[in-house]
Amino acid sequence: MELPPFALDEWLATYNFATPPIAFDLASSTGPGFTVAALTQLGGAGLDIGEIALRYAPPQGALAVRTAVAAFHDADPDWVVMATGASEALSIMLCLVSQPGAHVLIPDPAYPAYAAMAQTLGLKTQAYAVGGTSGFAFSAKAILAAVTADTALVILNTPHNPTSVVMPRTEIDTLAAALAERSIRLLVDEVYHPLYFGAPQRSAAGIANVVVISDLSKAMSLPGLRTGWIIEPDARRRQAMINARSYFTVSGSPVLEHLAAHALVHRQAILDRLQQVAETNLALLAALIDGSAGQLAWTAPQGGTTCFPWFRDGRNSRPFCTAAAAAGVLIAPGDCFGHPSHLRIGFAHQAKGFDEAIRRIAALL
The missing domain is CATH 3.40.640.10 (Type I PLP-dependent aspartate aminotransferase-like (Major domain))
Known part of the structure; x- marks a missing residue:
């Protein structure tokens, strides 16, 4: 059987591995990233893998x-x-x-x-x-x-x-x-x-x-x-x-x-960092939804790193996501999940600059 196109990964790869890469990644579903050096230093003593x-x-x-x-x-x-x-x-x-x-x-x-x-x-x-x-x-x-x-x-x-x-x-x-x-x-x-x-x-x-x-x-x-x-x-x-x-x-x-x-x-150091980034960014995202003049609605996140707001008028979100990418902000269009009027926004990956990304989205709205 031939696998169907993985629309979500195709969308992410188009921008995340571009040159230059996207400025603000709000399409990722992961938490804030680590380097090998930062990971091995957790706990203070350092980890030797040699x-x-x-x-x-x-x-x-x-x-x-x-x-x-x-x-x-x-x-x-x-x-x-x-x-x-x-x-x-x-x-x-x-x-x-x-x-x-x-x-x-x-x-x-x-x-x-x-x-x-x-x-x-x-x-x-x-x-x-x-x-x-x-x-x-x-x-x-x-x-x-x-x-x-x-x-x-x-x-x-x-x-x-x-x-x-x-x-x-x-x-x-x-x-x-x-x-x-x-x-x-x-x-x-x-x-x-x-x-x-x-x-x-x-x-x-x-x-x-x-x-x-x-x-x-x-x-x-x-x-x-x-x-x-x-x-x-x-x-x-x-x-x-x-x-x-x-x-x-x-x-x-x-x-x-x-x-x-x-x-x-x-893990506690990793999870504490994730919780702090997620909660800080989630407050900014809630303000964006509330200030969208009724254009956007959502179910406020109960857990995890993503949310799935939607355009109240039912429009296809892909043109908006394309415009956001051109403005340096990556969001995943809902058609990647079979729901074209929605957008998947990841709010835990971008440890810095999330406020600027929200300003750019608000300007597009």
């Missing part, structure tokens, strides 16, 4: 990095299977549920890879709406209403990309239990955990009938490490995942796993 042997790592990941991941999610290290980013974790999960006629239930809107990868692996996809015409919200009842006899897996992304809504852990528990009665697994994508703007929330890891995937790219702001993981309490299912990874990528890099473990051990 003596790491450049050999294969265990397919499930080295114990040190799995222990660090487990502490991040309040889980057992034995439950952790490492992956090359959450993208490989997702591919492994989809591969293991693939069978003739099987369906995967995914959110709408959603990260485009969910549907594309599922369909490439021979799965059919069905969507459940994240909210309605007046805004976005998760509902376990609405998700269950979309389940059919052919549903093999339900995907829940919370905090959600692109809308920033959150499903409370208690409701995840209710949803997972109801799906268990139908022998359907719940996959919870937690790449934006633990960035919340209300009460903090525990990871869904450990909830019965839940498998969690996550990575270092989003909340941990380290996409260049290409390090992700699956958390699965069931030993039999976990062994199938390890076997699949042996076929997919053999193993991770011991260098990247070493850096990943170091980052997770010192």
Whole structure:
């Protein structure tokens, strides 16, 4: 099967890798970036990677990095299977549920890879709406209403990309239990955990009938490490995942796993920086929406690094995003997510200059 064009990545690559690059990146869904030097200095003593042997790592990941991941999610290290980013974790999960006629239930809107990868692996996809015409919200009842006899897996992304809504852990528990009665697994994508703007929330890891995937790219702001993981309490299912990874990528890099473990051990410094940047920029973004003279509406972010405002008059946002890029501000058009009147704005990547980017957007409005 031929993969469809990845419209979001094509849009981002057009500007992020241009010469000169875009001035203000509000299309990114990651936190503020790090250099290798800054990462290795976390904790003060410095991290020496010079003596790491450049050999294969265990397919499930080295114990040190799995222990660090487990502490991040309040889980057992034995439950952790490492992956090359959450993208490989997702591919492994989809591969293991693939069978003739099987369906995967995914959110709408959603990260485009969910549907594309599922369909490439021979799965059919069905969507459940994240909210309605007046805004976005998760509902376990609405998700269950979309389940059919052919549903093999339900995907829940919370905090959600692109809308920033959150499903409370208690409701995840209710949803997972109801799906268990139908022998359907719940996959919870937690790449934006633990960035919340209300009460903090525990990871869904450990909830019965839940498998969690996550990575270092989003909340941990380290996409260049290409390090992700699956958390699965069931030993039999976990062994199938390890076997699949042996076929997919053999193993991770011991260098990247070493850096990943170091980052997770010192995660509080990374997460504190992310929270400060996100909250500061979110206040400026809220002022932009409020001052748009009714042109824009949104669901205020509950967690994560992105939001999905929309033009009230229903216009296609791509011309506006093109004009914003010409003014030096990169925003992702909503058609990349199948919702042309929306815009995805990332508010946590740009640690400096966000105020100027907001001024330029306001001038265009």
